[in-house]
């Protein structure tokens with residue numbers, strides 16, 4: 001696409017006329033620039049992309065988008081906010097791909113990955129080709145790509161959508177993080193259905209206050225279509241049991257569908273029965289009523305199922321087909337995943353890394369644990385420090401044997417993170433075993449029939465981030481090794 005054509009999408013009052021090279025790609029990393037790239041300079045949290053503009057030109061950049069004038073031998077287009085300009089340009093460069101897809105976005109503190117996988121199953125059972133973008137990976141039809149962020153930057157995102165349209169994907173499902181909303185990564189995405197799971201504490205290192213965190217989430221609903229087009233309805237699917245929903249109802253012009261358990265809702269679950277093998281409940285959807293039996297465990301799973309059913313109905317799917325798909329789902333990797341190696345007690349690996357998710361998952365474990373509950377839990381480095389003492393307190397209140405350990409210390413000192421956790425539990429009973437492998441071995445060696453071990457925080461992760469190193473580490477593998485070693489030496 002020609003530079004001038006691309007720039008016309010910025011709708012800028014400033015005159016950008018001038019040279020008009022052919023643009024071959026949009027890049028914000030000078031190391032990815034090739035001949036004809038448009039290089040976008042982004043002032044990041046670590047470095048300033050403007051410092052790499054010269055090198056980008058050296059690598060072949062045909063033009064540069066920047067937030068200030070730069071002395072370069074190629075056209076430099078100055079914009080107010082280069083991240084936002086990048087989103088506009090990426091959407092245009094890739095031919096507005098989300099207008100050609102049914103796009104379902106999911107935001108909320110917990111449950112995004114789980115809900116996205118429930119929806120993926122529902123649409124795949126309808127024989128649709130699907131795309132999925134989220135924490136675990138980006139999946140385009142049958143191809144799976146590694147991802148760095150839950151919601152990637154706008155260029156990576158639009159490129160993925162473009163590839164989806166080329167692969168005849170009809171429904172794309174994606175997690176929309178609050179960081180992405182705040183930083184404009186999803187500008188240009190034309191969502192058809194926007195789902196809200198819940199809002200509880202996390203990411204205060206980034207958003208500073210819960211109110212600002214809520215405002216970031218609110219952007220998702222306020223940016224959802226503000227026109228009423230026949231045959232192109234827009235839906236906001238909201239959790240009636242979460243206080244933030246009232247604000248999102250006010251923020252959106254889209255049709256609102258609510259789901260819930262405790263409060264009145266369009267799609268509601270009642271008579272929940274939860275045990276170690278699954279969960280059952282009665283669903284009401286308007287005048288329809290169905291008995292549903294899930295292999296998924298816990299009240300929080302029912303919320304994810306309700307939001308997925310609601311989104312599916314908004315997409316026009318049949319209720320009974322949707323329920324059939326949901327009832328078949330065994331689980332999502334690293335979410336309440338059982339490690340079984342013939343041991344006498346359940347060992348569960350779960351991705352709870354926020355106060356609310358830890359509380360939910362421990363309360364669920366308490367519903368079927370007959371004796372002790374061991375929880376192995378840590379808190380990530382370079383992340384919200386204020387959640388550390390709270391998570392430690394929840395672990396001590398809801399488990400008999402809490403063990404604090406490391407979870408991706410990143411640039412921080414692992415021992416200091418543990419001290420931050422301990423600040424919340426003075427006088428309570430707990431152990432500290434910094435080495436996560438040893439913490440798992442310890443719990444496995446102590447547990448007996450009737451006990452439950454919960455290994456929280458890393459779920460599907462296959463690494464431990466220590467400093468700049470990515471060390472292979474998988475809770476599921478470690479638990480299995482520890483169990484086999486105990487059984488072998490018994």
Ligand SMILES: CC(=O)N[C@H]1[C@@H](OP(=O)(O)OP(=O)(O)OC[C@H]2O[C@@H](n3ccc(=O)[nH]c3=O)[C@H](O)[C@@H]2O)O[C@H](CO)[C@@H](O)[C@@H]1O[C@H](C)C(=O)N[C@@H](C)C(=O)N[C@H](CCC(=O)O)C(=O)O
Pocket residue numbers: 028029030031041042043044045046047048049052148149150151152153177178179180
């Ligand atoms: C705080 C944050 O969101 N950071 C994101 C940001 O990184 P940054 O600001 O540090 O970038 P930077 O390294 O300063 O670079 C600035 C610019 O210079 C460019 N550069 C940099 C170096 C170089 O040699 N050449 C070069 O051109 C970079 O490409 C970039 O355009 O831009 C990067 C590229 O898009 C992101 O990968 C990175 O996410 C980091 C990895 C991250 O950890 N983000 C977390 C906080 C996050 O976004 N999490 C949410 C999910 C949270 C949840 O729901 O649980 C997510 O959506 O992933």
Ligand SMILES: Nc1ncnc2c1ncn2[C@@H]1O[C@H](COP(=O)(O)OP(=O)(O)OP(=O)(O)O)[C@@H](O)[C@H]1O
Pocket residue numbers: 108109110111112113114115135150175197198300301303304334335336350351352353356357358360361459
């Ligand atoms: N609806 C829910 N409400 C509260 N907690 C939940 C809910 N769904 C899942 N959880 C808990 O949160 C953990 C993370 O779930 P999931 O990965 O689906 O969330 P996420 O929103 O994608 O998280 P992230 O933002 O880190 O990607 C689960 O392992 C479980 O402990």
Ligand SMILES: N[C@H](CCC[C@H](N)C(=O)O)C(=O)O
Pocket residue numbers: 150353379380381383407408457458461
């Ligand atoms: N998306 C979350 C994942 C946290 C996972 C946990 N293991 C940690 O490292 O804190 C984050 O980046 O904050």
Ligand SMILES: [Mg+2]
Pocket residue numbers: 112113114134135136150175
């Ligand atoms: Mg996720």
